[in-house]
Amino acid sequence: MRKLQDILKNIKSIAVKGDTSVEIAEIIIDSRKVTDNTLFVAMKGTQADGHTFIPKAIEAGAKAVLCEELPENLAEHVTYIQVEDAAEAMGYVASDFYGNPSKKLKLVGITGTNGKTTTVTLLFRLFKKLGYRCGLISTVQNQIDDEIIPSTHTTPDAVNLNKLLAEMVDAGCTHAFMEVSSHAVVQHRITGITFRGAIFSNITHDHLDFHGTFENYIKAKKGFFDALPKQAFALTNIDDRRGSVMVQNTQAAKHTYSLETLASFKGKLIADSLYGLQMEIDGREIHFQLIGTFNAYNLLAIYGAAVLLGEDKDEVLLQLSGLQTAPGRFEQLISKDLKVGIVDYAHTPDALKNVLQTINEIKEGNQQVITVVGCGGNRDTTKRPIMAKIACELSNKVILTSDNPRNEDPADILAQMQKGVPPIDFKKTKVIEERKEAIFYAVRELAQAGDIILVAGKGHETYQEIKGVKHDFDDKKVLKEAFSA
Numbered sequence: 001m002r003k004l005q006d007i008l009k010n011i012k013s014i015a016v017k018g019d020t021s022v023e024i025a026e027i028i029i030d031s032r033k034v035t036d037n038t039l040f041v042a043m044k045g046t047q048a049d050g051h052t053f054i055p056k057a058i059e060a061g062a063k064a065v066l067c068e069e070l071p072e073n074l075a076e077h078v079t080y081i082q083v084e085d086a087a088e089a090m091g092y093v094a095s096d097f098y099g100n101p102s103k104k105l106k107l108v109g110i111t112g113t114n115g116k117t118t119t120v121t122l123l124f125r126l127f128k129k130l131g132y133r134c135g136l137i138s139t140v141q142n143q144i145d146d147e148i149i150p151s152t153h154t155t156p157d158a159v160n161l162n163k164l165l166a167e168m169v170d171a172g173c174t175h176a177f178m179e180v181s182s183h184a185v186v187q188h189r190i191t192g193i194t195f196r197g198a199i200f201s202n203i204t205h206d207h208l209d210f211h212g213t214f215e216n217y218i219k220a221k222k223g224f225f226d227a228l229p230k231q232a233f234a235l236t237n238i239d240d241r242r243g244s245v246m247v248q249n250t251q252a253a254k255h256t257y258s259l260e261t262l263a264s265f266k267g268k269l270i271a272d273s274l275y276g277l278q279m280e281i282d283g284r285e286i287h288f289q290l291i292g293t294f295n296a297y298n299l300l301a302i303y304g305a306a307v308l309l310g311e312d313k314d315e316v317l318l319q320l321s322g323l324q325t326a327p328g329r330f331e332q333l334i335s336k337d338l339k340v341g342i343v344d345y346a347h348t349p350d351a352l353k354n355v356l357q358t359i360n361e362i363k364e365g366n367q368q369v370i371t372v373v374g375c376g377g378n379r380d381t382t383k384r385p386i387m388a389k390i391a392c393e394l395s396n397k398v399i400l401t402s403d404n405p406r407n408e409d410p411a412d413i414l415a416q417m418q419k420g421v422p423p424i425d426f427k428k429t430k431v432i433e434e435r436k437e438a439i440f441y442a443v444r445e446l447a448q449a450g451d452i453i454l455v456a457g458k459g460h461e462t463y464q465e466i467k468g469v470k471h472d473f474d475d476k477k478v479l480k481e482a483f484s485a
């Protein structure tokens with residue numbers, strides 16, 4: 001329980017009605033989850049307006065309401081706090097409610113279109129190897145040292161985020177590594193959080209359904225760096241066109257990483273094969289298990305962050321060289337008859353291009369590349385034809401299939417993808433709506449020994465979401481099944 005007035009001290013309120021000395025048991029943003037003595041935060045969302053649920057929340061036991069507009073009739077024994085932006089205010093309130101856990105950890109966040117999960121997962125594993133108790137917040141899963149907590153978002157909402165961080169502090173964690181999605185910045189999920197460091201990986205086409213324009217998307221990511229404190233570090237990929245813009249207005253100490261130019265952390269790619277990466281970093285030559293140039297960038301970001309957190313360079317490189325890829329990120333499976341399957345989470349044009357370019361660079365002789373790919377429903381529609389085109393350009397054969405159609409008709413999504421297939425590639429492209437059938441067809445009907453089958457878009461996911469229902473589906477399992485049949 002916390003006194004309401006104690007958790008309001010960092011927000012500017014327009015009006016306060018009622019007693020602020022009441023005790024609050026929890027902060028809740030969904031009226032359906034309200035219980036006794038809670039603070040209900042009414043937020044305007046993309047589907048609904050939380051303000052319409054204030055009466056319901058009070059009926060369910062809410063003791064206080066944080067909102068942008070006061071209801072006409074105020075209930076007795078309920079305290080109302082009116083603010084300009086409820087989501088923003090909730091960031092500070094949630095941090096104070098949980099005792100500002102982010103200040104008690106060395107918390108590093110990463111933002112960028114691709115590479116966040118890979119980078120935080122490896123940072124987490126690296127720091128565990130270095131002997132620390134750590135926390136992880138990622139698309140795949142959250143972790144409090146060895147305890148795994150399923151994740152629902154790439155970045156949780158402010159309440160769940162602070163709750164997780166507080167549990168990490170209680171469990172004795174000293175470090176935490178988290179993904180910061182652009183949605184999270186815009187929706188104030190990280191407002192009030194104190195970061196020790198921030199990393200920028202790259203920015204390319206994604207989520208334009210949500211942000212509207214590319215400029216807004218850039219602005220969202222930049223917002224993360226703009227809000228950093230002086231004591232933090234801001235580590236940016238200077239080879240990305242937007243790498244310097246990101247840190248333009250930050251107060252944090254600026255550092256860069258690069259494979260191409262002078263930087264605080266400079267790497268050189270020596271060799272890239274199906275067996276891993278050979279790189280030179282700070283004058284030391286090292287072999288890594290990860291595959292692909294894009295992973296060379298992730299490794300440099302991880303190395304830079306670890307050094308900026310005060311770790312010994314040699315020890316960092318030694319431990320990093322032994323780490324394996326994150327779940328569903330360029331994971332390889334090889335069948336008895338030597339067909340190579342690669343499961344990867346590439347679900348953006350840039351990621352798909354990177355992964356396919358990597359496969360083409362490292363493949364040998366006459367190995368064929370067969371790509372199975374789909375695009376998610378209720379997400380950015382403009383990427384659909386682009387991804388199909390990239391798959392065609394960089395593969396010998398392509399199967400277009402479903403990837404979480406959500407509330408859309410899979411046939412519509414596939415028709416939009418097909419618009420990107422160049423006429424010259426019609427022959428090598430096939431549409432198979434059922435993802436399992438598509439993977440089986442690629443393995444059994446198309447692939448010969450040695451051929452590489454890329455199954456892209458779902459990575460670690462263990463479901464196929466259709467009309468609000470998540471059906472069991474795991475690309476890795478299906479691929480194994482197809483291999484063993």
Ligand SMILES: CC(=O)N[C@H]1[C@@H](OP(=O)(O)OP(=O)(O)OC[C@H]2O[C@@H](n3ccc(=O)[nH]c3=O)[C@H](O)[C@@H]2O)O[C@H](CO)[C@@H](O)[C@@H]1O[C@H](C)C(=O)N[C@@H](C)C(=O)N[C@H](CCC(=O)O)C(=O)O
Pocket residue numbers: 029030031032042043044045046047048049050053152153154155156157181182183184210
């Ligand atoms: C587009 C988006 O980000 N949506 C998030 C947003 O939902 P919303 O704005 O649609 O909410 P809404 O349904 O309009 O409701 C508005 C408010 O009324 C409340 N409400 C609603 C109904 C009710 O009966 N009672 C009630 O109180 C809701 O709790 C909410 O506070 O706020 C919700 C509560 O925090 C989130 O769960 C939800 O994430 C949805 C599930 C989602 O799919 N988000 C994705 C797009 C997302 O956030 N992705 C990013 C990054 C992905 C990436 O990097 O690739 C992530 O960080 O995961």
Ligand SMILES: Nc1ncnc2c1ncn2[C@@H]1O[C@H](COP(=O)(O)OP(=O)(O)OP(=O)(O)O)[C@@H](O)[C@H]1O
Pocket residue numbers: 112113114115116117118119139154179201202294295297298328329330344345346347350351352354355459
């Ligand atoms: N640094 C990188 N640059 C470009 N592509 C990358 C990079 N790292 C990984 N990828 C590709 O992008 C895919 C997604 O990588 P990852 O899951 O690490 O990114 P993410 O930023 O967490 O994505 P999301 O926003 O969906 O959570 C990988 O499966 C791989 O294909």
Ligand SMILES: N[C@H](CCC[C@H](N)C(=O)O)C(=O)O
Pocket residue numbers: 154347375376377379403404457458461
């Ligand atoms: N965090 C991303 C993941 C997309 C993964 C892909 N499999 C899809 O469902 O589109 C999103 O929710 O937009």
Ligand SMILES: [Mg+2]
Pocket residue numbers: 116117138139140154179
């Ligand atoms: Mg991620």
